[in-house]
Amino acid sequence: xxxxxxxxxxxxxxxxxxxxxxxxxxxxxxxxxxxxxxxxxxxxxxxxxxxxxxxxxxxxxxxxxxxxxxxxxxxxxxxxxxxxxxxxxxxxxxxxxxxxxxxxxxxxxxxxxxxxxxxxxxxxxxxxxxxxxxxxxxxxxxxxxxxxxxxxxxxxxxx
Amino acid sequence: xxxxxxxxxxxxxxxxxxxxxxxxxxxxxxxxxxxxxxxxxxxxxxxxxxxxxxxxxxxxxxxxxxxxxxxxxxxxx
Numbered sequence: 001x002x003x004x005x006x007x008x009x010x011x012x013x014x015x016x017x018x019x020x021x022x023x024x025x026x027x028x029x030x031x032x033x034x035x036x037x038x039x040x041x042x043x044x045x046x047x048x049x050x051x052x053x054x055x056x057x058x059x060x061x062x063x064x065x066x067x068x069x070x071x072x073x074x075x076x077x078x079x080x081x082x083x084x085x086x087x088x089x090x091x092x093x094x095x096x097x098x099x100x101x102x103x104x105x106x107x108x109x110x111x112x113x114x115x116x117x118x119x120x121x122x123x124x125x126x127x128x129x130x131x132x133x134x135x136x137x138x139x140x141x142x143x144x145x146x147x148x149x150x151x152x153x154x155x156x157x158x159x
Numbered sequence: 160x161x162x163x164x165x166x167x168x169x170x171x172x173x174x175x176x177x178x179x180x181x182x183x184x185x186x187x188x189x190x191x192x193x194x195x196x197x198x199x200x201x202x203x204x205x206x207x208x209x210x211x212x213x214x215x216x217x218x219x220x221x222x223x224x225x226x227x228x229x230x231x232x233x234x235x236x
Contacts, residue, residue, distance in 0.1 A: 023187060069180035072173040077184075085190035086228030134176055 004115045011035045011120065015099070016091035023087065026096030029124050030062055030131050036124070041117045043153050048121075050149055051141045061139035065131055068138065098130055114155075122150045193221050194230065202233045 001009075012027060014035035019027045036044050037055040048054065067077050095103070106115070106123030125147050127133050136143050189210070196206050207214035225232060 023190065024183075025186070065176070066180050066183065069173070069176035070184060073177035073181055075177075075181065075184070080184070080188070082187065082191045083195060085187070085194045086224055086230075088224050089227035129172060129175070131176075131179065134172070 002113075004112075004117070007041065007117050008120060011039065012095070014038060016093065020087060020091035023085070024092065024096070025088075026092050026094045027099050028096040028131070029098035029102045029127060030058075030135065032099055032102065032120070033124050033132060034058055034062075036117075036121055044117050044121045047118065047146070047150050047153050051146050053139070053141065057139060058135070061135040062131065064138050065135040069134070098127065098132070102127065116155055118150050118153050122147065122154070125150060190221070190224070193217065194225060194228070197221075197225055197230050197232060200233060 011032055012035075015027045015031040018031040018034040018038075019025075022031065024031065034055055037048050037053060037058050039045070048058075070077055102120070102123040104123075105126050106119050110119050124132060125136075125143065133143055136146070193206055193210075196209070201209075203214045203218050207217045210217060222232070
């Protein structure tokens with residue numbers, strides 16, 4: 001197992017906990033992003049911090065995205081007084097479509113032996129539609145600028 | 160259909176995101192409502208009929224979670 005494999009495994013494991021907390025049946029791209037932000041890997045943390053993003057800021061942006069997306073259909077989350085259901089007994093193990101797409105973007109462009117943690121972040125941030133780009137926009141993050149910052153942080157890149 | 164029936168500012172991305180968010184909200188509502196019903200003594204067939212799904216589907220989706228939560232379940236059939 002390479003260092004990157006171990007890193008990917010740890011992000012997916014942490015992402016599963018984020019998905020569990022989110023009551024999601026699958027690990028989605030936003031859960032991997034939360035996991036990266038909560039992790040200790042310095043390059044990815046620095047890149048995210050440069051855009052004002054830590055785990056808490058991303059969580060807040062995701063919550064806002066959920067609320068605003070419901071609003072677009074005329075539904076207000078504040079109107080629901082839900083009893084909180086009991087959680088699933090275990091965190092999910094299945095990757096959702098958005099997480100698989102992020103991994104595919106990473107794996108099809110870069111050779112496996114070249115992969116570094118920033119490549120995973122790049123795959124997540126390159127989504128053109130869906131929850132992650134919408135949440136980033138609501139947080140006031142320039143997604144294209146952030147992608148460029150990640151690219152500069154990749155090994156062998158000189159700007 | 161006249162042009163003014165569709166708001167000019169409607170972005171398809173908003174409509175698609177609304178679908179995803181409504182599905183998520185529906186899942187949350189289902190978890191809460193099924194748990195509440197089972198805590199109040201509903202049977203699986205009753206819950207399934209109320210949801211418009213098969214009892215196998217509702218059992219598969221919720222049984223483990225409710226058992227882990229200590230909910231006393233009535234017999235499946």
